[in-house]
Amino acid sequence: MAAVGEIFLGAFLQVLFEKLASGEILKKFRRERIHTQVMNWERKLLEIRAVLDDAEEKQITNKFVNLWLEELQDLAYDLDDLLDEFSTKALRYKLIKKSQSSTNKVRALITTFCTRFSSGGAIFDFKMRSKIKDITTRLQDMSKKISELGLHKVDVFRTPIQRLPATSVWGVLARPPLLNWITKEIVGYVHADSSESRTLDQVQVKLKNALAGKKFLIVLDDVWDVKYNEWNILKSPFSDGALGCKVIVTTRDREVSSMMGTVQYHALECLPHEECWSIFAQHAFQNISTNTNPNLESIGQEIVKKCGGLPLAARTLGGLLQCEPGEIEWQNVLNIKIWELKENDILPSLRLSYHHLPPHLKQCFAYCAILPKDYEFKEEELVLPWMAEGFICQQEGGKKMEDLGGEYFRELLSRSFFQPSRMTEGSKFVMHDLINDLAQFFARKTCFRLEDNKEQYKNLKKARHSSCTQGFVDGIKKFENFHKAEHLRTFLPLSLTEFREHYLTSHVPLELLPKLKCLRVLSFSRCCIHELPPLIGELKHLRYLNLSYTIVERLPESLGNLYNLQTLLLKGCERLKKFPTSIENLISLRHLDITHADSLEEMPLGIDKLESLQKLSNFIITKGNGFRIRELGNLTNLGGKLEITGLQNVVDPRDARKVNLNGKESLDVLSMVWSEGSEDLRNEGVKTDVLNVLRPHSNLKKLHISFYHGSRFPTWIGDQHFSNMVCISLRDCKNCSSLPPLGQLHSLKKLFLEGISNVKQVGSEFYGQGCSKPFPVLEILWFTDMLGWEKWYPYIGETKVRAFTCLIELSIKRCPKLLRTLPNDLPCLWNLVIENCPKLLLKVSNLILQSLTTISIEAIPCPSLPLLLEMRNKLELSSLESLDIRDVSIPDTLCDPSVADEVEFANVASNHMSSLTSLNFRNIQNLRFLPKWFFKKLRGVESLEINDCNELTTLWQNVVTLEHCLPALRSLQIGGCSQLVSLFEEEEEERQQQQQLERLSFMMRLESLKLKDCEKLKKLPRWLHTLPFLGELEIDSCPSLVSFPEKDST
Template sequence: MSDALVSAVLQQLTTIIYEEVEQEVKLLTGMGKEIKRLKGNLESIHALLDDAEERQMKERSIKIWLESLKEVCYDMEDVLDEWNTALLKLQLDESDQKNFSFFKGKVCCPFFSCLCCGQVGHRCGIALKIKDINERLDGIAKNKDNYHLTPRDVRQPRRVESTSFTEVSNLHGRDEDKKNLIDSLLCGNSDEGESGVKTISIVGMGGIGKTALAQLVYNDGAFMAHFDEKIWVCVTEVFDLSCVAKAIFMALEIPNNASNIDPDSAPLQKLLEEICKFIEGKKFFLVLDDVWNDGSESWESLNQAFKPAAPGSRILVTTRKDTVAKTMKSFRVFPLEQLSEDVCWKILGQEAFVGRGEEQCKNLEDIGKRIAQKCGGLPLAAKTIGSMLRFKKTREEWAIILSSEIWKLKLEGIFAPLLLSYLDLPSAVRRCFSYCSTFRKGVKIGRESLIRQWMAQGYLNSSENAEMEIIGDEYFECLVARSFFQDFQILEDGSIWTFKIHDIVLDFARFLMGDEFVLKEVHPEDNLRIELSSEKTHHLSVILAENACFPTSLVGAEKLRSLSIFKSDYAEEGFPEELGKLMHLKLLDLSGSRLKILPKAICRLCNLQSLLLQRCFLLERLPGKIGKLVNLRYLITTGSYALTYYPKGIGRLTSLRKLLGIVVCCDHNDDKKFSLGDLENLCHLRFLGLRVQGRQIDTNEARRARLQSKMYLKDLNLDGPWDSEIEKDEVFEVLSPPSHTDVTFGGNRIRPGAPPSSTGSLYD
């Protein structure tokens, strides 16, 4: 990951130097020299980082050296952000007087425009910070000679077909376990003489295959024929009974005429009452996957809702903790043991031998079996190592894996094989994988969403003239090929739409990130203050328990790059004042919050690239000065139906790539509301979703929108009050989107997109 961070800073420094030469503009006295010196130091370190990344696990001095290097690189990124922010604020002040005409062009290089700023004092402060960073880097560069680091060849991601990889290898060796578990679940399963719902718990260490075994049972048709209803709930790491109740409610698919409640906004008690009513007299099978919470009070509330169920109903729990099985009063505990070495070899070989001939497989079999022995009977370890060995062509390469010192490290059970696979990744892909630590356990993750977040963090920049989305796809497929992702939802064209990350893999990503990622859980009784103890924290996820409000104070968060808030129910006055000072924030995710008004402080986040406001059911208004977020690429408000007013300033966000769920006035050019014609300068849009307001289409507004000239537009989704005065054909004809654009009206796809006639790419 250090390698990727150094590469990103080097690229920015190269751009600065190039701009200085190309434009014949001198930087502040001495600054150009300092930048070139900094670039030279980083280049001298760069080639040694792969060796350092591996050796840091057993040599603490190298780990400390790498931490110092990462800190310097992050500080340099912060300086660049600080300069760019100061420049943007100055330009925003000027553009306020020119109706934001400045933003029809591209924001220029922050250092190239330094002479235009007229902020000599601020520029001197920037110069001093760069000089200080250089002095620190001088010492780091000098110390590298103490560690006798060896340069390594740079690895590039291999393009793979992600759909060719299956997950069946997790199922080997569990036939007997499946039979015994089903027998246990059906034991006493009769309508006579049995009362209450019985619980069985599968207990075992991480990566041993608890979820895979539960899936085997859940998908067994003969077994499931015993039940009227089946429900699968993945319990997230921070237990929230409301979330579990909502998941059960939705899995039961209760008809609308049987319940008029909205599960997203209904209180817990109401959800439990509806579940209780629906399952009365029915025999159900419920799987609660990956339970950590062993507090008895929450489970007792849930059990009360299941009392009216028919005899023979069962709950199957998977957990790493024996105490959970006791808390849930399991009438039987099913301990899951490690697999045999032979089964581990079968899993490993199935992954490693993809695409190899019979002779080559025979040549590698003996060494492969010895590697399988090191997997400790854990199917996830065998699959991960097998996925890595697929890309090792020779016996010598396999021997290097067998003899690696990493096997000897004192790491958590499966971390050694994961670390081997991680270190074998190209450095840029490593950084992208580590970022996955910011996601919650057990949740579905959208492929496009992940790539969008990588882009926002600057992980997909390339010295080559390659499109960022395409680079992101290659990195994603690389991680799929190495079995870091699982549980794929596949689209008709064979591509992956959503996926999950195994809990152990997520634990491993967080182990790599250390203090850079922090997960905070907030309860109603907690102090209304979050204080980050480490200046190294760059990513913060806050999970609000039921009835908890977001703290009014956020201390030590100045270096945050991403802030995500889950299950929030705070009001505007409870939002931290420090929010507007998070200069380096690239992603702000408030999806699912109960905010009514988005805080004005958000408009000061000049470097923000993603603002996610999905399913904010109470949100009524966005701040009028949202047009100041000139670097914003993604504004998504789908599902926020109370948000009927969108400010006109959105039309100034010329960096937007994705604009979804936006209400647009179509029958006139409103002075304050976002109107159809305000799409005029949003030339980089790839995805556009509009809720149309008005009883007719103003043709002048439609022409001003200039959709036909938006050659990057890949998907157009229109929804609204399609009454008799607005014909869909008329809308389509007047707007005239490009021929390659997928068009959807009111949820119905009316025109599939075609390849664009121009030679331009659909991507950046």
């Protein structure tokens, strides 16, 4: 029996109370003469709310209470829709009053409505009165049943929930719902193209050909609900693999494991009590000390016993109790009746974690039942629909809905209902399969997920939220049963592959939208539709519309009828050219995203009237319309990220001053872009003044400036008051001759300087006068295309500064005039990249950095052999893992065999670069073979790549002397070496040499050998067949190689 009442009813009823008390709606009720009736609704709802907690407890064992809660849920939805219609009429009325004194286009759009909108209600819609009567009758029936069911008022005190930081939890590999889909995924991993294969048979032929004769390991993680025939079809392409192929399957279902039928399965036992307790305690006592209440530990031990040794249950319950310091709350968890229920695939411990969520989180979590298993999502993908569904209510003068939604999301994350995705670390999240099952269990009939199972359609009539997994081509037949879902609020086609487009026939929107009049959330994202039908304007409840990455060319004028619309996402709509003139009517719009809508010609007229806007991704200024930048001034609530493009068209700084960026304290990221070809020196002063008055608020975190052609940066860039600034990018500011004092920004972590060609020196002006420790937390510093840069001074006046003490990554590319050397004191540097800096001197002291893990050197002068030896022997880099050298010329003496013995002695005591694992050489001039002295004692190198070294004739001479050289090498790749004849120079007594090699450790761990575009390569080593781990040999475009070495029969 499902616990329906726990979904969201407590929070939902609270929302209804707030709507009933809304000033605008109350006025409307009085105009329509139904105020007394509405007051009666409120009384009935209060009676129901008083017994709701008792009903939620009794539903577990009383099916009649369960049915009563189902009816109440349907009634709450219908009442909410009715109140929303009143609210929409109030919004229209408000818009009419606002436009009465003007002759704008709003009046034309709503003239027909004006004739119907009567203050006395004489022409009030008959259907509306019928709905009011229906709600009144149903409320009375629900109220009568309270006593019949024995429900009593319960006074419940709920402790406020603390907001906790996210905890790191494990991830689950994606599992596709369809055979076709999973087969295509495997095809993708083996680098075969299946884009033109539509049917399962075609895809399987591709996979079978790709795997034929090859050795492979395939892991199918968390397989569930698979039929025997499906498994036979899925595994059929694996049959032609080489001997030793393996397929590993993990599952929670013993029937699935036995169905595999090849080897005995290995059952993972439950965790011992001690380990389960450790997981529970790690989460439960994160903010609670057992010293204040020693009984908590003993109660916790009893709770852990009921977890049955399951780590997810222990972790989830620990997350639940970390906010509950009182003994009573812990006892309630231990003694609740949920433990007595049969599991029915939902663990009682997980049901309990949901049961103890605050009401506002219950409805947010239950909504997540529409997400397919293993679907990866960003925070805003849930927060914005939560807002649209009314789950987040903004109190007057309180936090914004977006901020509250973020708190809700992070709280569910901290309680392990969500977990970070391992596939896209840091930016996306997933739900564990069991947690996904939990959401479906509590959402029950309200959430409908259209997948393979046709039986699901019978649940559509009661469904309020729906998602579907997108196919390659979706026609109206797929959605033919949606006429049953007349109360549907959410329609979300979701893609399991982020970059794939999905074709939706034009009939789908035309057929679907007239049936789904209650929609609040609608998405056609990544569907190849080229237009939106005009009837979109009839969806009066719609609050969220996502058309991102579609091929829509225009939006209908009827879009302006969506007075409730909060979110309009047009990201990646590359063909969209302009907005409808009616967009100024979207008075509730809070989010407008036009990122990468590159064909947009200009911003819509009247955008300054959208005063509710919280986030506007871009503001475009066109030629002759520079004055329109002042429209940004009216959008006082803008926050998040804003990019202003076309600033070269602003000819009067007074217009820019009206923007009032300094007053927009919620902006986090600001990008300001002039045109790439806007180098008009006559307007240089205007550009300087414009940027000067566009000073943002000191709360700004990231600043990007591109193609600014003033002669100097304004003083506010680098001002110490920007205490939250963590990232700055200055790009192609070609006329500026000096850098701003960015060293004064004490929070700056990333700095990118590109194409500032007039800067000749970097020194005190960059560090900041009087700044004793510039760039105290800077971690990433890039200099790119600084064509005039000549000197980098480590001084302020006569004093040497200690800057960049936290720098992790330093990149200097294409700075052709840069002289002198790099700073020496970089104690935290991990990654050093230097490219095309022909005059830069790279001293040994620059590289003696104990934290350095990666060095990439390209197109800089190589020192003489004595200096190179000194560098090689002084590089005691215990942390260096990767060395990348490109486009350099080395001294002739470096590859002179006559000096090999002389340098050998210098190597004896050296233990340099002991942690090096990866070497990459590209276009090294004068490199005829690899110097043995350089590779001596590189015991940890696992990967060696050599490309485009056109003078290389062989890798090593006298290979038998290479004992202890590259013993860990696993991958060797050589490409584009046109003079390469052999990998090793072999002596005449080949058999004796082969026997010697077999006793050495040289290359004995090699697993992969790839040779490509080596036109003169004639032979492979005779001892190639003795390599025990070689599993991959790839030879491409080596025409002189005519045979493989024969295995010696002796």
